[in-house]
Amino acid sequence: MVCARAALGPGALWAAACGVLLLTAPAGAQRGRKKVVHVLEGESGSVVVQTAPGQVVSHRGGTIVLPCRYHYEAAAHDHDGVRLKWTKVVDPLAFADVFVALGPQHRAFGSYRGRAELQGDGPGDASLVLRNVTLQDYGRYECEVTNELEDDTGMVKLDLEGVVFPYHPRGGRYKLTFTEAQRACAEQDGILASAEQLHAAWRDGLDWCNAGWLRDGSVQYPVSQPREPCGGLGGAGSAGTGGGTASGGVRNYGYRHNAEERYDAFCFTSNLPGRVFFLKPLRPVPFSGAARACAARGAAVAKVGQLFAAWKLQLLDRCTAGWLADGSARYPIVNPRARCGGRRPGVRSLGFPDATRRLFGVYCYRAPGAPDPAPGGWGWGWAGGGGWAGGARDPAAWTPLRV
Numbered sequence: 001m002v003c004a005r006a007a008l009g010p011g012a013l014w015a016a017a018c019g020v021l022l023l024t025a026p027a028g029a030q031r032g033r034k035k036v037v038h039v040l041e042g043e044s045g046s047v048v049v050q051t052a053p054g055q056v057v058s059h060r061g062g063t064i065v066l067p068c069r070y071h072y073e074a075a076a077h078d079h080d081g082v083r084l085k086w087t088k089v090v091d092p093l094a095f096a097d098v099f100v101a102l103g104p105q106h107r108a109f110g111s112y113r114g115r116a117e118l119q120g121d122g123p124g125d126a127s128l129v130l131r132n133v134t135l136q137d138y139g140r141y142e143c144e145v146t147n148e149l150e151d152d153t154g155m156v157k158l159d160l161e162g163v164v165f166p167y168h169p170r171g172g173r174y175k176l177t178f179t180e181a182q183r184a185c186a187e188q189d190g191i192l193a194s195a196e197q198l199h200a201a202w203r204d205g206l207d208w209c210n211a212g213w214l215r216d217g218s219v220q221y222p223v224s225q226p227r228e229p230c231g232g233l234g235g236a237g238s239a240g241t242g243g244g245t246a247s248g249g250v251r252n253y254g255y256r257h258n259a260e261e262r263y264d265a266f267c268f269t270s271n272l273p274g275r276v277f278f279l280k281p282l283r284p285v286p287f288s289g290a291a292r293a294c295a296a297r298g299a300a301v302a303k304v305g306q307l308f309a310a311w312k313l314q315l316l317d318r319c320t321a322g323w324l325a326d327g328s329a330r331y332p333i334v335n336p337r338a339r340c341g342g343r344r345p346g347v348r349s350l351g352f353p354d355a356t357r358r359l360f361g362v363y364c365y366r367a368p369g370a371p372d373p374a375p376g377g378w379g380w381g382w383a384g385g386g387g388w389a390g391g392a393r394d395p396a397a398w399t400p401l402r403v
Contacts, residue, residue, distance in 0.1 A: 055156075055157035055158065055159045056156060056157070056158055056159070057158075057159045057160070057161060058130075058133045058158065058159075058160060058161070059133065059160055059161040059162070059270050059271040060133055060134060060135055060160065060162070060269075060270035060271045060272075060273070061132060061133060061271060061273050062132075062133045062271070063129065063130070063131045063132070063133070064129075064130050064133055064158065065119055065127050065128070065129050065130075066086070066127060066128040066129075066130060066141055066143070066156045066158065067127045067156065068125075068126040068127050068128070068143035068154055068156065069124050069125055069126060069127070070082070070124050070126055070145045070152070071124055081102075081103070081147065082102075082145055082146075082147065083100070083101070083102045083145070083146045083147070084099075084100070084101045084102075084118070084126045084143070084144070084145055085097075085099070085100045085101075085143075085144045085145075085146065086098040086099040086100075086116070086128050086141055086142070086143055086144075087141065087142045087144070088139055088140070088141050088142075089139060089140040089141070089142060089155075090139075095142065096109075096110070097109040097110070098110075098112050098116060098128070098141065099112060099116045099117075099118075099128055101118055106118065111134070111136065112130070115130060115131045115132050116128055116129070116130050116131075117129050126143055126145060128141075128143070130158075133158075133160070135160070135162075135190065135191045135268070135269065135270055136191060137158060137160075138158060138159065138160050138191070138194070138268075139157070139158060139194075140155055140156070140157050140158075141155070141156045141157075141158060142154070142155055142156075143155075143156065159196075160268075160270045161270060161271065161313070162197075162268055162269055162270035162271065162309065162312075162313070163201070163268070163269060163270075163308050163309060163311075163312035163313070164193045164197050164198055164200075164201035164206060164266055164267070164268050165190070165266070165267055165268075165269070165304065165305065165308040165347070166208045166210065166212055166264060166265070166266055166267075167184060167185065167188060167190075167212075167264060167265045167266075167267050167304060168184075168210070168264040168265070169184055169326065170326065170327055170328075170352040173210055173264055174210070174211075174262050174263055174264060175262055176213065176262055176263060176264060176265055177258060177259055177260070177261070177262055178213050178217060178256075178258030178259070179258070179259070181212070181213040181263070181264075181265035182213075182265075184265050184267075185265055185267035185268075185305075187303070187326070188267060188269075188303045188304040188305040188306075188325075188326060189269055189303040189304075189305035189306050189309075190267035190268055190269040190304075190305040191215065191267065191268055191269075192213060192214060192215040192265060192266070192267060192268070193214055193215065193266040193267060193268035194214060194215050194216065194268070195214050195216060195218060195220065195250075197268050198214060198220060198222060198250060198266055199222075199250055201222060202222035202223075202224060202248070202249070202250050205224050205344070206222045206224065207222060207223055207224040207225050207248075208221055208222055208223075208266075209221065209223065209227075209229060209230040210263075210264050211251070211253055211263050211264065212263050212264035212265045212266040213256075213258075213263055213264070213265050213266070214266055216255075217255050217256070217258050218252065218253070218254060218255050218256070219252075219253040219254070219255075219256045219261075219263050220250050220251060220252045220253065220266075221250070221251050221266075222248075222249075222250050222251075223248045223249060223250075223251060224248045225248060226248045230251070231251040267304075267305060269305035269306070269308060269309050270309065270313075271309065271313055272306060272309045272310060272313065272314065272365075273367070273368045274365055274366050274367040274368045274370070275310075275314070275365070275366050276302050276306050276307055276309075276310035276314070276316055276363055276364070276365050277297075277299075277316075277363070277364055277366070278316075278318045278320065278322055278361055278362075278363055278364075279293055279294060279297060279299075279322075279361055279362050279363075279364050280320070280360060280361040281293050281361065281362075283358075284358035284359055284360050284361075285323070285358060285359065285361075285362065286355060286356050286357065286358050286359075287323055287327055287355040287356075287357075288355065288356075290323040290362040293362050293364075294362060294364035294365075296373065297364060297366070297372055297373065298366055298370045298371050298372050298373050299364035299365055299366040299367075299370070300325070300364065300365055300366075301323060301324060301325040301362060301363070301364060301365070302324055302325060302363040302364055302365040303324065303325045303326070303365070304324055304325075304326055304328065304330070306365045307324060307330060307332060307347060307363055308332075308347055310332065311332035311333075311334065311345075311346075311347050315334050316332045316334070317332060317333060317334035317335055318331055318332055318333075319331060319333065319337070319339070319340040319341075320360055320361055321348070321350050321359060321360070321361075322359060322360070322361040322362045322363045323359055323361075323362040323363070324362075324363055326352075327352050327355060328349060328350070328351065328352050329349070329350040329351070329352075329353050329359055330347050330348060330349045330350065330363075331347070331348050332346075332347050332348075333345055333346060333347070333348060
């Protein structure tokens, strides 16, 4: 449920009674390390919190603690009367409910049901444990401690390890409205990247001379190798080291009309729970045969985001183009070398070939726990009637053959 902040008040769910001051643990600590809160008592008896700004980092499928603590005079108040509420910031003035607790009564909302619970590490701990982290969990969360007299809040940012990748569909460049860009990223196992994620990708060397939508509705593109066709050699409209000089930067078109203007998309994806692998059938296959080839190995044709994640996070390196689920042909290069598409690592793209064109392979994705029906190595071919020299040549008549 999403609600405007102005709508929250004393009559909100499980209103409680007690005076509190919220303490937020330093979110900049590294993942897996204990978060430390420094508390100082002022002369007036009020509590002063000293924390460092930052974020907590996880990955898809991981478990993370969003740190939050509160403090007050225990002798004067009862912890069981404190209402703890976690919300996610979905817009500058809109919040989605995540978790609410009042004493022994706890409730998680929406996609957080079954995944969110309080850490419960002693009195004053309002930290939230989030399991099986998803791409959609990325963002800022607010921890609120309230009573009928006063409340206080703290903010925690959840970041994800992953990779940003540019995307446009078969129809060509600059064809996507904002909503269509969101859908395109989701179809390729991703979400629209944030401005912060795009900037981090630019710092890692991402160079792409086509503007794309970001999750906040802005349109930007990263240039690590400045050139005239890509916004010039720097100056206004850039964001980066030195204000976007000859060192490059992230060119920014600002916030655009999300229903009328059309651009590409910058998507973000994170750790894969399964595995991407290259399958080389006995003979080159058209796009229509790619799904059957992967199915013979207990897998599905890999999506673009899955290939990027395998390249970035699993170091998949293969100098052979293969089909992907959107009909494009790509291949991942971790160690650049001659005849493999240039001097920089990345995922090379051959665009969207004619679907009847036969390629030498397909990139497949096998989900965790899915069995491999042919662990000894199988390919797809035509059996009977002379094998390769004769018999049924319709892909519908293919059968698995040992390689």
